[in-house]
Amino acid sequence: MKGRGNLVAVSAPAAAATDDLMRELVAHFREQRDTLRREWVEQMKAKGLLAGLTPAETETESVTIYDTCVGCLETGKYDGAQAYATRMAERGVLRGMTPEQILGGLLTLRDVYGRSLFHRYHRDIARLSAALDIYEPVANKILAIVALAFIEEREKVVREEREKLVRQQQEAIRELSTPALRVRERLLILPIIGVLDSHRARLLTEHLLRAIRANRAKVVVMDITGVPNVDSKVANHLVQTVDACRLLGATVIVTGVAPEIAQTLTAIGVDLGRIITVCDLQGGIDEADRLLGYRVIATDPGGPSFQAARAQEG
Amino acid sequence: MSDDLRLPIKSDADVVTARQQGRELAARLGFGECELTLIATAISEVARNIVEYAGRGEVVLSLTDVNNSPGIIVVARDEGPGIPNLELALRDGYSTHGSLGLGLPGARRLMDEFEIVSEVGKGTTVTMKKWLPRHTMRFPLSPRR
Amino acid sequence: MQVPILKQGDYLIASVQAVLTDTDLLELRDRLTEQVGTYRARAVIIDLTVLDVMDSFATRTLRALAQSLRLRGAATVIVGIQPDVAFAMTQLGLQLGSVATALDLEEGLELLRRQERRGGSHVR
Numbered sequence: 001m002k003g004r005g006n007l008v009a010v011s012a013p014a015a016a017a018t019d020d021l022m023r024e025l026v027a028h029f030r031e032q033r034d035t036l037r038r039e040w041v042e043q044m045k046a047k048g049l050l051a052g053l054t055p056a057e058t059e060t061e062s063v064t065i066y067d068t069c070v071g072c073l074e075t076g077k078y079d080g081a082q083a084y085a086t087r088m089a090e091r092g093v094l095r096g097m098t099p100e101q102i103l104g105g106l107l108t109l110r111d112v113y114g115r116s117l118f119h120r121y122h123r124d125i126a127r128l129s130a131a132l133d134i135y136e137p138v139a140n141k142i143l144a145i146v147a148l149a150f151i152e153e154r155e156k157v158v159r160e161e162r163e164k165l166v167r168q169q170q171e172a173i174r175e176l177s178t179p180a181l182r183v184r185e186r187l188l189i190l191p192i193i194g195v196l197d198s199h200r201a202r203l204l205t206e207h208l209l210r211a212i213r214a215n216r217a218k219v220v221v222m223d224i225t226g227v228p229n230v231d232s233k234v235a236n237h238l239v240q241t242v243d244a245c246r247l248l249g250a251t252v253i254v255t256g257v258a259p260e261i262a263q264t265l266t267a268i269g270v271d272l273g274r275i276i277t278v279c280d281l282q283g284g285i286d287e288a289d290r291l292l293g294y295r296v297i298a299t300d301p302g303g304p305s306f307q308a309a310r311a312q313e314g
Numbered sequence: 315m316s317d318d319l320r321l322p323i324k325s326d327a328d329v330v331t332a333r334q335q336g337r338e339l340a341a342r343l344g345f346g347e348c349e350l351t352l353i354a355t356a357i358s359e360v361a362r363n364i365v366e367y368a369g370r371g372e373v374v375l376s377l378t379d380v381n382n383s384p385g386i387i388v389v390a391r392d393e394g395p396g397i398p399n400l401e402l403a404l405r406d407g408y409s410t411h412g413s414l415g416l417g418l419p420g421a422r423r424l425m426d427e428f429e430i431v432s433e434v435g436k437g438t439t440v441t442m443k444k445w446l447p448r449h450t451m452r453f454p455l456s457p458r459r
Numbered sequence: 460m461q462v463p464i465l466k467q468g469d470y471l472i473a474s475v476q477a478v479l480t481d482t483d484l485l486e487l488r489d490r491l492t493e494q495v496g497t498y499r500a501r502a503v504i505i506d507l508t509v510l511d512v513m514d515s516f517a518t519r520t521l522r523a524l525a526q527s528l529r530l531r532g533a534a535t536v537i538v539g540i541q542p543d544v545a546f547a548m549t550q551l552g553l554q555l556g557s558v559a560t561a562l563d564l565e566e567g568l569e570l571l572r573r574q575e576r577r578g579g580s581h582v583r
Contacts, residue, residue, distance in 0.1 A: 205549075209543075209545055213541075213542050243554055244545045245545075247545035248540060248542065249570075327480050327482075329481070347543050351511060351543040351544055351547045352546075352550060355513070355547045358514040420550075423551065423552070424550055424551060
């Protein structure tokens with residue numbers, strides 16, 4: 001009893017009868033192929049389900065779907081439907097077709113098939129109900145396959161979009177993570193602009209540590225003027241970064257801690273004792289020069305150009 | 315992926331082996347240098363706990379791939395005395411051996427997932443996981459060493 | 460594997476050549492504490508360039524070592540900690556406390572020389 005093995009409860013003669021009826025249905029749908037298919041296309045057009053498809057596409061697609069469904073009915077196998085559903089979902093979703101369009105189309109086809117069966121068997125209620133018993137599970141299964149393929153495709157697109165978003169955000173973070181700038185030998189400046197969450201603090205520290213090693217820096221001036229919402233969490237990130245730099249033998253000077261932030265941090269008990277803080281960036285650079293044994297002298301006392309010179313110590 | 319690496323831990327030399335193997339396995343998965351160091355350090359902490367408190371046990375390293383997100387799993391298992399108060403053991407600064415007591419809470423901070431099961435008189439099992447960052451970003455700076 | 464200890468002037472330089480087990484580290488601690496007395500060294504530089512992991516035990520041991528060396532009259536400078544290792548240490552919550560650090564051996568020596576010029580008293 002080829003392909004309809006799931007109806008095992010049926011006795012042998014009854015199974016043979018069911019098989020015969022199934023073949024009859026297949027033959028019927030093949031005979032009526034042109035009529036039924038055209039009727040289906042007309043109904044879909046009336047319901048507005050064909051938006052975005054050219055007449056030629058409608059023609060080929062409808063033929064394929066129609067024949068695939070009859071094929072499933074005949075063989076009891078759904079590989080063809082599965083493959084087609086996947087392809088259709090990929091294209092459909094890509095073109096922005098809605099589930100209503102795709103599922104609505106199939107529901108319409110189910111309707112067309114059903115009505116034609118009703119039309120053919122309506123004088124013999126027993127045969128009609130036997131025919132529907134064969135036809136309906138197949139139609140439902142095809143619908144389920146297509147719906148599932150469509151959902152899977154949707155999920156894939158959503159997932160890809162989410163990944164793209166994450167990539168974009170990381171790009172943005174990378175851009176915001178201003179690279180450490182070498183001002184002069186042994187001195188790096190790191191102006192931090194934007195929100196400092198734990199992920200960014202981590203990237204920033206990793207990056208700064210490598211920069212210290214690459215530039216053999218001894219002093220880092222870290223300016224946090226551009227960091228909003230400096231709370232205990234942010235402060236702890238900073239303390240960690242400073243500690244890590246110190247393990248490489250570099251001293252960090254933090255600048256740009258606004259007075260109210262300084263007060264808040266003291267009030268909530270953040271230990272900034274290990275951090276050298278100077279109020280503004282210029283002061284921070286001066287302090288760094290002092291630590292490095294540089295002395296800044298003006299070559300033209302009236303002009304803006306300054307030159308760094310090594311103090312006698314180095 | 316079914317790489318399962320069982321490493322017996324009974325001496326401080328085994329601690330070194332475990333963290334080196336862990337680093338190698340994680341490197342095969344594509345972790346960056348910085349994460350590799352975090353993973354190796356975490357393994358070092360949990361493996362040392364075995365030597366220090368239980369005398370012997372094992373570290374099992376394996377790779378996982380749940381929902382397309384690959385990661386490394388470290389299981390440290392012993393049949394030692396067990397930990398009577400887990401909450402206390404996971405608190406920073408707690409130690410019964412007069413050490414810094416940063417081992418367990420520290421390892422927890424280094425990894426993405428951390429789970430500990432302990433029964434007094436039966437032993438302790440620590441399971442830690444670290445996931446491969448989806449789009450691992452590396453700064454084009456000086457190579458190590 | 461035993462860590463070689465070199466004597467250079469008033470300094471002892473211990474340069475770690477391979478990964479350290481706890482036993483190796485304790486052995487280094489004992490030998491350094493002893494040799495500081497033998498050679499009347501004024502400072503010790505410990506070069507950790509090759510280490511790829513510094514866990515709580517290693518950090519604790521080095522910190523205690525620096526403290527006992529200070530009691531024996533010698534300063535300690537730890538050099539060569541890799542960026543990734545430094546990062547992992549701070550994530551773990553580890554600090555070297557008051558122990559001096561420098562980028563590498565050259566910087567470590569420079570740090571000690573500068574301290575000497577400032578009037579004999581070494582880094583604390």
